[in-house]
Amino acid sequence: MEQGSIAEFLAEGRVAVARADEGAAAQWFAKAVAAAPDNPEGHVELGRCLNRQGNKLEAIRSMSRAVALDPDAHAALNRLRWLLCDKHLETPSALSRIQARGIEVASVLDVGASDGSWSLAARPYWPHAHCHLVEAFDHWREKLESLCAVEPGFSHVIAAAGASEGHIWFSNDPATPYGGMAISKPGGGYWSVPQVSLASEVKRLCLPPPYLIKLDTHGFERPILEGAADILAQTSLVVIETYFFHIHPDAMLFHEMCAYMAERGFRVIDMSEPLWREHDRALWQVDLFFVRSDRPEFLCKTYV
Template sequence: MSFDLFALRARKLSYALRVPLFRRALRTGVLAGVEHTYALRHLTPGLVIDIGANRGQFALLARHLWPAAYITSFEPLPGPNAICRKAMVGDERFKLFEAAVSTETGSSTINVTREDDSSSLLPLGEEHQRLYGSSIASTLTIKTDRLCAFIAPDECPASCLLKIDTQGFELEVLKGSEELLRRVQHIYAELSFIELYRGQPLASEVISYLHAKGYQLAGVFNVAHDGADRPIQADMLFSRVEKE
């Protein structure tokens, strides 16, 4: 583990220990994604769509920031999905699907990495292996469908936040969510500047796609660098532009 990553986890733990909801989640082995607080604290979504939920790190933060919001999460891997359910147990405004959002209805094979939060529907790239020492532990057949198969467009309020953390699959998720995009006010996605997964669209392509759909880049946060201080990836916030 690099010093920067160790320092980040130490800061997250310090924050989590001060919040009762986060302390409870720590008993299930989940550390809330508090690093996103600064980027999102000014938003007021009525619905949070959390695609790529893993163990519920983002869902926990969303519940802390927006106590009244509805949260719908997607995590296709059974193990992390089960942990996420435990972390969010008793939350009546939380819903979790064991599926991946895609342009395709049916099933697909996901590459499961040793540390499963790097798992992807795309093949692992050489840069990811070099930078993080990642490797594929297994493959798994998962359910895939368009977002509208789970959330009807008229169920999506104008104050909706769409969060995407899908390891290089972000553009496919967006294309599989097009029926709802006109109802989504903000999109928060982890995007890459270099190819970490083979064939993944880079940040510039996703930004261009979203610009064409009526979104502008509103902020860049949590930029990760390699040992040569080259930017690798970042969390980016997009906001829908109201047309006159």
């Protein structure tokens, strides 16, 4: 091993970076890692250098080693989060790919709308579509009223979506307002809220097809889709937050959701927002994009 300290190797590497000599910098930082493999600083600098050279995979590995050595290594953590941020997995990218397929949408039915941010993200791809926001949690009422007052073609209802008109039991915590869960029977901590069906909302507002149905409803999808049965034939896209664990007594798991939608003439064409739970990194949820199963993409059986 070449004689020298990690401090010397790091200093030489930073000089090389200043000269824009990334090849030499990588060599010096590699020497720093070899001289002190348990020091996260060398791994951080090497990871940065590898990333500048376009070697993202090795950069991620180097930053991961730094974090493994020191979970509080903020430079490594921040860089690792940035490296792992794949724009292709974000909702706007998926919506862009869907829109590029020529899929038409005249009305968006955004269920579990919270503050309406999802419909705002979808608006650029179908700018003339009407967006109807369905939200059970009264916490969001003021924000939805303000949004619909300034956004042309936006409307909302404070109600849960379900199989029919009436009332349903619902629970949420103002401290975590993006959560919430509806159940069919009374339970501790749940209160009664109005319930509407998507088909009845379409009729009430005279919303034109084709429809985009988005469900962020934490396991209550089956009753909502039952209430949309009369409009599914005129629906071009369904986006469903789908889980890999039973978070709700009636929740459909990933494979069950795919089978359920296939029975109704839809297949998965895209995905976004995968989430891994923190304590064991198990895949927790993903947004699935379902389109009509008779679309031409499904006629091709090969990769190329």
